[in-house]
Amino acid sequence: MPFKLYSQEVLAPRPAEFSPPPPRIVNGLPAPSTNEFPSTSAPQPAPTEGMAQSPSGFQKLFNLGPVQLRPHLFYRVSYGDGIQAQPGHQSKTLVNEISPGIFLNIGSHWHLDYTPTLRYYSSKDFRDTLDHAASLHWGTAYQDWTMEASQSYVSSSTPLAETGSQTDQETYSTVFNAVYQLNSKFSLDASANQNFRFVGQSANSNELSDSKTWSTTEGFNYAVQPHFSIGLSAGFSYDYVSVGSDMMSEQLQARVNWHPGTKLTFSFSGGFEDRQFLDSNQSDSINPIFNLSSTYHIFDGTTFTLTGSRIVSPSYFHNQVTEEVGFTAGVSQRLLEKLYLDVSGGFGTTSYHATAATLSVNREDDHANINVRLSCPFLTRGTAAVFYDWTDHTSNQNGFEYTSNQVGLELGYRF
Numbered sequence: 001m002p003f004k005l006y007s008q009e010v011l012a013p014r015p016a017e018f019s020p021p022p023p024r025i026v027n028g029l030p031a032p033s034t035n036e037f038p039s040t041s042a043p044q045p046a047p048t049e050g051m052a053q054s055p056s057g058f059q060k061l062f063n064l065g066p067v068q069l070r071p072h073l074f075y076r077v078s079y080g081d082g083i084q085a086q087p088g089h090q091s092k093t094l095v096n097e098i099s100p101g102i103f104l105n106i107g108s109h110w111h112l113d114y115t116p117t118l119r120y121y122s123s124k125d126f127r128d129t130l131d132h133a134a135s136l137h138w139g140t141a142y143q144d145w146t147m148e149a150s151q152s153y154v155s156s157s158t159p160l161a162e163t164g165s166q167t168d169q170e171t172y173s174t175v176f177n178a179v180y181q182l183n184s185k186f187s188l189d190a191s192a193n194q195n196f197r198f199v200g201q202s203a204n205s206n207e208l209s210d211s212k213t214w215s216t217t218e219g220f221n222y223a224v225q226p227h228f229s230i231g232l233s234a235g236f237s238y239d240y241v242s243v244g245s246d247m248m249s250e251q252l253q254a255r256v257n258w259h260p261g262t263k264l265t266f267s268f269s270g271g272f273e274d275r276q277f278l279d280s281n282q283s284d285s286i287n288p289i290f291n292l293s294s295t296y297h298i299f300d301g302t303t304f305t306l307t308g309s310r311i312v313s314p315s316y317f318h319n320q321v322t323e324e325v326g327f328t329a330g331v332s333q334r335l336l337e338k339l340y341l342d343v344s345g346g347f348g349t350t351s352y353h354a355t356a357a358t359l360s361v362n363r364e365d366d367h368a369n370i371n372v373r374l375s376c377p378f379l380t381r382g383t384a385a386v387f388y389d390w391t392d393h394t395s396n397q398n399g400f401e402y403t404s405n406q407v408g409l410e411l412g413y414r415f
Contacts, residue, residue, distance in 0.1 A: 010083055010159040010404065011095065012371065012389035018074040018099070018412045062415060068105040071415045072115075075099070078408025082391075085125035087164035087399030093123035095408075111137045119158075126166055129157040144181045150174070157200075161367070161393050162316050162350070163208065164400045168200030187221045189233075199316055209318040210242040219255070231255040233269070243318035245280035245355040249273050251289060263297040273312055275321070281357040287312050287323060301334030305344075315352060319359050323351045326367070338376055345370045365395045375410075382413040 013019070062069035074097075081092045101115030117131040132155040139148035150173075157168045174194040181187045195213045219233025235251040253271030258264075270290030277284075292308040308327040315322045326348025333341045345368075352363040368391070375385035389406040 008160050008162060010161055010391070010402075011080070012078060012387060012406045012408065014074070014076070015373065015375065015383070015385060015410065015412070017383065017414070018072065018410075066107045070103040070105070072101050072103065072413065073099070074101075074410070074412040076408055076410045078387075078406050080389075080404055080406035082402045082404035083126075083159055083406075084164050084402050085123070085159070085166060089125065090402055091123045091125045093121045093126060095122075096120040109138055109140050126159075127157065131156040131158075146179045146181075147177065149176045160316070161365070161400070161402075162322070167208075167316070170196075170198045172196040185223050187223075188219070189221070190216070190218045192216045207243075207318050208316050209244055209314070211314040212240040213314070214238050217251070219253075221255070221257075227259045227261075229257045231257075239314050241314055241318065245282070245319065246278045247275055247314070247321070247355065248278065249275040249312070253289070264295070266294045268292050275312060277355045280355055282355055285312070285321075285353070292327075303332045305330045305332075317352070319354055319356045320352050320361055321355055323353065325349055340375045342373045342375070343371070363395065363397045363400070365393065365400065367394075368392045379413070381415065382411070385410040 062071070076095075076097045078095050078097075079093070080095070082090045083093060085091050097117055097119050099115050099117040101113065104112040106112060112135070114132075114134045117133070118129075119131065120128045132153070134154075135150060135152040137148070137150045139146075141147075152171075152173045154171045155169075157166055159165065160167045172195070175191065176193075177189070177191045179187055179189045193213075193215045196211075198210045199208045215235060215237035217233050217235035219231055221229050221231035223229045231254070233251075233253050233255060235253075237249050237251070239247040239249075241247075251271060251273045253269045255269040256267070258266040268290070270288070273287050273289050275285045275287065288310060289312065290308070290310050292306070294306045296304045298304055306327070306329050308325075310323070310325040312321055312323050314320075326346060328344060328346030330342065330344030333343075335341055347366070347368045350365045350367070352361050352365075354361040370390045371387065372389075373385050373387040375383055378384055387406075387408055387410065389404075391402075391404045391406075393400070393402050393404075395401045
């Protein structure tokens with residue numbers, strides 16, 4: 001099901017099978033959550049439900065010893081209005097996107113994916129771009145230990161709601177997670193994360209700031225029943241910003257995981273964060289934070305999903321942080337054995353706060369989104385889809401509000 005960040009993404013989201021998995025946001029970092037440790041098996045992009053597997057002889061064509069190559073290709077053409085090239089300037093544009101990529105299984109522990117995206121706009125208000133997305137993942141299990149590490153790199157230049165313009169950015173994310181199973185009831189976990197974000201200047205502003213964040217989280221889990229566990233975690237993070245006040249924060253969260261059967265999964269973590277602003281007279285900020293994820297397979301061919309979060313993170317603008325809360329819900333329905341209908345919607349609020357006592361910031365943004373996609377498999381591992389995406393973004397600061405309608409056609413194939 002397509003995923004759209006509550007306040008950032010302006011262009012319609014891609015289908016899940018042709019985009020990197022959406023990051024689980026933990027204290028502003030795109031990192032796996034340690035309260036639900038992922039499997040160490042290969043994070044292979046799953047084919048659309050109902051697709052047949054590639055013939056074995058065809059698969060062997062892409063096997064080079066221990067390395068398995070899985071090329072993939074995605075094309076999308078869309079038309080949208082209300083897309084901002086700069087604050088207060090909304091444009092209509094046709095967008096063509098071409099994304100050839102490759103996924104590699106390297107032995108049984110290493111997995112690499114690289115996907116460039118060429119994006120062409122019909123409107124001269126936007127710059128044509130070449131984006132890059134690469135990720136390397138490693139995972140293993142040894143005796144009572146389960147460990148994983150990942151490194152990702154994303155270079156993009158797309159319209160963002162926060163800046164109100166097409167914005168260049170590069171992101172480097174490093175994650176290490178470890179879980180130790182003490183016995184059948186208790187387990188310990190730890191994670192270390194690093195996230196670097198470098199931004200260019202938006203179309204009309206020289207006030208953007210790079211950020212570097214380091215964080216660590218340690219916790220324990222107790223299995224009350226085989227399918228129900230609770231736990232507690234404590235975390236620490238340090239944010240360096242190129243312009244403005246650096247920050248430190250401490251987090252304390254409780255966690256619940258419930259998996260009563262094959263149809264329902266539910267995970268929740270929540271607590272509070274105490275954030276301090278260094279080299280600033282601004283007082284500490286204490287905020288509630290949480291992360292929610294649930295999937296319910298209601299019937300055969302019908303799936304309901306619900307996600308929600310509240311996070312605090314450095315803003316793209318200097319001397320500011322954002323407090324962001326949002327929820328998304330969606331239904332995926334198989335129709336006539338060959339068609340798949342996905343309907344999702346979400347809403348959220350982003351508040352901007354100054355990190356310096358001498359600066360006055362009172363920006364408040366509200367965001368609502370509905371996405372409808374009808375897809376159909378073809379030629380064994382291909383997918384064709386049409387979609388409609390509606391977004392309404394309001395702000396009490398002039399130039400950052402917009403309403404966008406986008407329609408498009410998508411074609412994708414995975415070998």
